[in-house]
Amino acid sequence: MPVPAPPAVPDDPAHDSPVARRREQRAWYFYDWANSAFYTTIVSVFLGPYLIAVAKTSACATDFPSVAAATCADDFDALVAADPGLGYVDVLGADIRPAAFFGLTLTVAVFLQIVFLPIVGALADHTGRKRELLGGFAYLGALATLGLFFVEGDRYLLGGVLFVLANLAYGASVVVYDSFLPQISTPDERDGVSSRGWAIGYLGGGLLLALNLVLYLQHESLGLSEGMAVRICMMSAGLWWATFTLIPLLRLRNRPVPPHETTALRSVGGSFRQLGRTLRELRRYPLTLLFLVAYLVYNDGIQTVIGNSAAFASEALKLDRTVQISAILMVQFVAFFGALLLGLLARRFGTKRTVLGSLVVWTVIVVSALFVEEGEPVQFYLLALAIAIVLGGTQALSRSLFSQVIPKGREAEYFSLLQISDKGSAFIGALTVTIALQLTNSYRIAIVSMIIFFVLGFVLLALVNLPKAIRAAGNEVPERI
Template sequence: MTAPQVIDETPKARLREQRGWYWYDWANSAFYTTIISVFLGPYLIPVAKAAACGKDFPGMPVDACVADFDRLATDRLGFVDVLGADIRPAAFFGLIMTVAVLLQIVVLPVVGALADHTGRKKELLGGFAYVGAIATMCLYFVAGDRYLLGGVLFIVANLSYGASVVVYDSFLPQISTPNERDRVSSRGWAIGYLGGGLLLALNLVLYLGRDSLGVSEGMAVRISMMSAGLWWAIFTIIPLLALRNRPVPAHETTALRSVGGSFRQLGRTVAELRRYPRTLLFLVAYLVYNDGVQTVIGNSAAYASEALKLSKNVQISTILMVQFVAFGGALLLGALARRHGTKRTILASLVVWTVIVVVAVFLQEGAAAQFYAMGFAIAIVLGGTQALSRSLFSQVIPKGKEAEYFSLLQISDKGSAFIGSLTVTLALQFSNSYRIAIVSLVVFFVIGFGLLVAVNIPRAIRDAGNEVPERI
């Protein structure tokens, strides 16, 4: 009979794991900033247009066709084929984003259950990270009319990214005590902003200086996308060396039985969530206010161009500023949480978010300085709101089911995104004003604030069988 594995949980051992854990935020943030936030969408749409040009306008030079595509396209021409359906090139990126989100909603709970059921979190983290990183590096080969290749690679990379984050987040309660949780979560989030911002800055240097380097625009984008995968792969080595698996109760040994056992365990977890009504209420509160956060970020560039008539250079420089200021903002809110309590700090950040979206209505057209100021305010509360929410959630979930519950947090993050987008769409449809569309998001922060106020956090922590930290 094998002796049970003994894990060193001394402060020194925990600190070593925490330092390694931070680096995965640094590694994977490059995918989000370089691929999702900046490069892939604007690059993939012209690739899809090139495919439509080759199909519907074969006698016309591709570059000229792409440049004049919106005029050439008709109700019958200017579509690309996606599994037999005719899709407008402009809608292709939105389509693959939707597919990626839907797949995450289906897959992430299974990933969480598998991680908790088998206890092989480090192996799962590495596996998902490297599948995602390799798919991201392969975006380099998306050129010409290979829009389908780009779509498939992005879906694989994005699904792997989400799955790896579920496993990564589930380490947080295992490598930190309740009183360390806010500090560790905030530092991880802050370092992620720093890493993602650093690579994005290097890629923007390449992109903006491509002419002097003798590199075409398409090649500069492809190199930038490949670099995000390479960055992700290289820096994932550090957490894989530092993190340790914890022992779990005896379980099925074969892979097939482990997956089957994971499904059964997931079913039990969803059913028993009713035993933790305060945890469920926090999850709903997070779903609401985080939807507001994600929608504000997702529509900032469109607001800058449509409502404020600001240039691409202003938008890009603001994105960079947000990355680096958010590093300090996450650390600042983490420090405030340790002094005033996590719940109070999150509530204060929601008040700031409310002020931001109200003030956005009054920004003047062409006023870049005002937009920079709004971006600065967003950066201060952005990382902290999310990092402290992750930390607080880790306090109200039962031990041994961390990955399953964090998969539910990720699903609430990904799956609710359409509500904010729908709100903006309806506001634009009825008002034709981005200013009204942005201010309509205040409802998410107000309702989220009210729901979070209603959560008895100390009681939720005790109900989950955890120790209540000194300040919460």
């Protein structure tokens, strides 16, 4: 039997005028524009290689002091091969290879998100102070990103700590940000609003990345060292994030919530109790849980394909760094139009059908990876083009669908579950790729192995009775779903 929805929050988006809703929606879009700079500039392109290089510098100074720094960095792998007992950096007493240091920091960051994001969601719903929480997490992340400018020499630990902090703040801010979606849009508006937000995020992230790549590629003519150029690029992501976050903070507004504890400590305690109730009640929303599992499966395939695309280009196709960078830029800008296109298709054919169709396209993409010829950049660009068309739309429409099957007044808690399913499941895809590489030593087979995630995700999503799930959560069923 469906569980009765919590008492309705008196501030329903349908009660606002269309002009008032559009005003908040436009401001909401700008946080996607603001935070995408962190993911594209920091995570996707610059930080990983730079942080590994800084760790190598530290290992060189400790283990190979007689070798010149520049020579050591270039010949590091050969030096370690000659003496495998050397070439480590110290991380809390553990000896870690420099090449593994960024992966370690990423693992820690993901683990902390899995632990803390549900608490953030519960706190946001419990207190109703979403705008303040959004601003607090956004500026914490932006400041940590700005701090990456000071990572140089042997300061690899500083870089790791700042990245973990920035990534945790990024995830927490996105939980709060996503939870505004049901409060600023009616059920029938939600697909379009979510798609436009995602599209604008790709455009903003792509624009800053393009500017940064110009700086990076022209650093010598500008009188900058490569390291300084990278540090300026990373600092720019923090400035971009901080500057454009002002727009949603000025226009988004908090909604009233039921009475709650007045002190901060009691609010945190109340948030933990509320989170416990949410996790217990999720079993009583089986269709919402089924959708969450379906999203976990197919989104893991998406994230794993994107995360391994550069390695696929270099290892399987033997394409140079210029091709990889230009493909990343193309994906950013084409994904802007792709998200809008899938939003239009959802309006005509229904959201669920559109997402299912996009999963078919993803399946075709990973199978096509088998047939892309080595040293053929045009074929790789075509593959990247296909990815860009369905990338943003699949995720934006999934966010919109999820917002329909969660109870009112608990948006941030449930979106925190969506975020941790996104982050936590990344281990499964990474493990699948690792096993495939171990067994076959082929990046083509590793990418094709993602077909399992898209096919299984398709089947699970097809089994979700969305109108029934929406009604069970106490929400209005949109005209087209």
